[in-house]
Amino acid sequence: EPVAERVVDHARGLPAVDVEWSDFPATIDRGENTMSEVTVRSTAGSARAGIRVIVNGIEMTSTTSYLGRDTLPVGVYGADAATLEFVVEVVFPGLPLLPLEATRSVEVRDE
Numbered sequence: 001e002p003v004a005e006r007v008v009d010h011a012r013g014l015p016a017v018d019v020e021w022s023d024f025p026a027t028i029d030r031g032e033n034t035m036s037e038v039t040v041r042s043t044a045g046s047a048r049a050g051i052r053v054i055v056n057g058i059e060m061t062s063t064t065s066y067l068g069r070d071t072l073p074v075g076v077y078g079a080d081a082a083t084l085e086f087v088v089e090v091v092f093p094g095l096p097l098l099p100l101e102a103t104r105s106v107e108v109r110d111e
Contacts, residue, residue, distance in 0.1 A: 012044065012045070013044075013045045014044070014045045014047075014095065014097065015042040015044065015045040015046060015047050015049070015067055015092065015095075015097075016042060016043045016044040016045060017040060017041070017042055017043075017067070017090050017100050018040075018041050018042075018043050019038060019039070019040050019088050019090075019100075019102035020038070020039040020040075020041070021036070021038055021102075021104050022036060022037050022038070022039060023036055023037070024036045024038070024074075024076070024086075024104055024106070025076055025106060026106065026107065027106065027107045027108075027109055028076055028077070028078045028084075028106055028107075028108055028109070029078050029108075029109050029110075029111050030078040030079075030080075030108050030109065030110050030111060031078050031111070032077075032078045033075060033076065033077040033078065034075075034076050035073055035074070035075055035076075036073075036074050036075075036076055037071050037072065037073055037074065038053060038071070038072050038074050038088055039069065039070070039071045039072075040067065040069075040070050040071075040072070040088060040090055041067070041068065041069040041070070042067045042068060042069075046066060046067055046068050047066070047067060047092050047094060047095055048064070048065070048066050048067070048092065048093065048094055049064070049065060049066070049067035049070075049090055049091065049092050050062065050063075050064050050090070050091045050092075050093060051063050051064075051065070051067075051070060051072065051088065051089070051090050052087075052088070052089045053072055053074050053086065053087070053088055053089075054086070054087040054088075054089065055084055055085065055086050055087075056081055056084060056085055057085075060074065060075065061073070061074065067090070067092075072088075074086065076106055078108050078109075079108060081108060082107070082108055083105055083106065083107055083108065084105065084106040084108060085103065085104075085105055086103065086104045086105070086106065087101055087102070087103050088101065088102045088103075089101050
């Protein structure tokens with residue numbers, strides 16, 4: 001029982017990540033662009049984290065921080081693809097946690 005209690009206590013200290021897409025659009029016209037923000041925050045615990053924003057498999061932006069709350073600018077561009085797949089990936093290099101991924105799709109419309 002004491003071992004299990006220690007495991008639970010340590011688990012409570014691990015980061016619990018929440019990704020907020022704020023004003024992220026669901027659609028964009030081909031040829032148009034807009035800037036949005038993605039906020040990554042820990043609702044419990046805190047640790048050094050690496051955060052990347054990837055669109056259609058290409059890294060757009062990245063940062064390393066001591067995660068409490070971090071906001072990243074994200075450009076949404078009406079490119080040639082019919083759909084833009086955005087992935088926010090959060091890794092904790094100092095902790096034995098799997099990477100967290102949050103996704104959002106943006107449809108590119110012909111004008």
